[in-house]
Every structure is written in C-alpha cells, then in structure tokens.
Amino acid sequence: MQQQALTGPHLRTPKAAAVAGIVFSVLLIIIFFLFRSAVPADPFEPGAWLKRSSRTAAFALNLIPFAGVAFLWFIGSVRDRLGQLEDRFFATVFFGSALLFLAMLFVAAAAMGAVILVAGSNQPVDAESFQLVRAFAYIVMNTYAVKMAAVFMISTSTVIVFTGIAPRSIAILGFGLALVLLLGSSYIAWSFIVLPFWVLLVSTFIIVDNLSAARAGPAQ
Numbered sequence: 527m528q529q530q531a532l533t534g535p536h537l538r539t540p541k542a543a544a545v546a547g548i549v550f551s552v553l554l555i556i557i558f559f560l561f562r563s564a565v566p567a568d569p570f571e572p573g574a575w576l577k578r579s580s581r582t583a584a585f586a587l588n589l590i591p592f593a594g595v596a597f598l599w600f601i602g603s604v605r606d607r608l609g610q611l612e613d614r615f616f617a618t619v620f621f622g623s624a625l626l627f628l629a630m631l632f633v634a635a636a637a638m639g640a641v642i643l644v645a646g647s648n649q650p651v652d653a654e655s656f657q658l659v660r661a662f663a664y665i666v667m668n669t670y671a672v673k674m675a676a677v678f679m680i681s682t683s684t685v686i687v688f689t690g691i692a693p694r695s696i697a698i699l700g701f702g703l704a705l706v707l708l709l710g711s712s713y714i715a716w717s718f719i720v721l722p723f724w725v726l727l728v729s730t731f732i733i734v735d736n737l738s739a740a741r742a743g744p745a746q
Contacts, residue, residue, distance in 0.1 A: 546599030547729025630671035676707035
C-alpha cells in the first residue's frame with residue numbers, strides 16, 4: 527500500500543508572498559518620509575526635534591518591524607521563483623546581505639527609539655550621550671545598512687541576469703541603483719529610497735507574471 531504524501535513535491539511559497547515586496551516598499555517609503563520630516567539629516571543637530579516631532583519619528587520607527595517581516599516574505603518569493611535554478615554562492619550573498627540589511631536597520635531604529643523613549647519620560651537627556659547615540663544610528667544606517675542594501679541589489683540583479691527570472695532591464699537598473707547606494711549614500715540624503723522603489727518594480731513584475739501564467743495555464 528502506497529503512502530500518500532502529505533505535501534506536494536516541495537512546499538510552495540504562497541502566491542501572496544510577492545505582494546509582500548510591495549508592502550515592504552510602501553512601508554519603507556512612508557517610514558523614510560515620516561522620519562525625514564521629523565528628524566534633521568544632520569547627525570550633529572542638538573535634538574530640538576525631540577520636543578516637536580518625536581511622535582512622528584516614533585510612529586515611523588514602529589512601522590519598521592512590519593516592513594522587516596514583509597521584506598523576509600519578499601525574499602521567500604524570489605527564492606521560490608528561482609527554484610532549482612538557485613546557485614549556492616549567489617543565494618548565500620543574496621540571503622546574507624538581506625539579513626544583514628534588516629539587522630542593521632533594526633539596530634539603528636532601536637538606537638533612535640531609545641533616545642525618543644528617554645526623552646518622552648521627562649528624564650534629562652545628556653547632550654554627549656544623545657550625540658553619541660545619534661551618530662551611532664547615523665553611521666549604522668548610512669554606512670553599513672545602505673551598503674548591504676547595495677550588495678543585496680547587486681546579487682539579486684546578477685541572479686536575474688543568469689537565470690532570466692525577470693527582464694534583464696530590471697537587473698541593469700538594479701546595478702545602476704546599487705552604484706548610487708555604494709558611491710552616493712554619503713552625499714545624497716535620499717539615496718536610500720532607491721531600494722524600496724526597485725523592490726517595488728521586481729515585486730510588481732513577479733505578480734504580473736504569476737497572474738499571466740495562471741491565466742494561460744487552463745488553456746494549455
């Protein structure tokens with residue numbers, strides 16, 4: 527008597543996983559604009575924003591865990607699309623850079639959240655401590671997290687070129703935007719925003735392609 531398999535040949539990532547890329551992109555764009563409108567870009571500013579816009583900054587920081595979860599689901603949708611075409615070397619760089627990006631994003635958010643929490647408790651915030659934490663969060667985000675985002679885009683674009691899971695034009699755009707992050711993050715304050723826009727483009731293609739394949743399936 528043959529035993530029935532409880533699952534298919536392999537577990538399938540839910541089709542809605544590609545939607546998570548769009549959710550991540552929208553959330554990160556919202557977080558970016560909320561945080562930029564509340565917190566000055568200068569890491570050496572004295573912290574006057576803590577009195578007038580700390581709630582806006584706190585709201586933006588509270589959205590980051592949701593964006594992180596959505597980003598993980600997006601990674602899963604890309605790996606599911608690769609299937610047997612996945613290369614171990616590029617998969618390691620792709621997955622590792624994505625996790626490092628998320629870890630550094632969370633660390634920077636936690637540092638800024640700690641400052642807001644202390645300031646909101648009516649406890650005096652030492653100027654030197656504030657400057658140290660502010661500079662720490664700035665360096666983690668603008669130096670390390672942004673660079674990991676660039677590595678993620680480069681590795682993903684390379685995978686696209688070699689596997690054809692998305693148009694080559696998306697990969698070429700990914701290489702170009704990654705260079706903006708690698709070379710311009712210290713000079714262009716808005717450079718970080720290219721990551722969610724590119725993820726939005728990739729996710730939209732995956733969703734459209736999946737819908738096209740689903741419609742063409744019954745006719746075959």
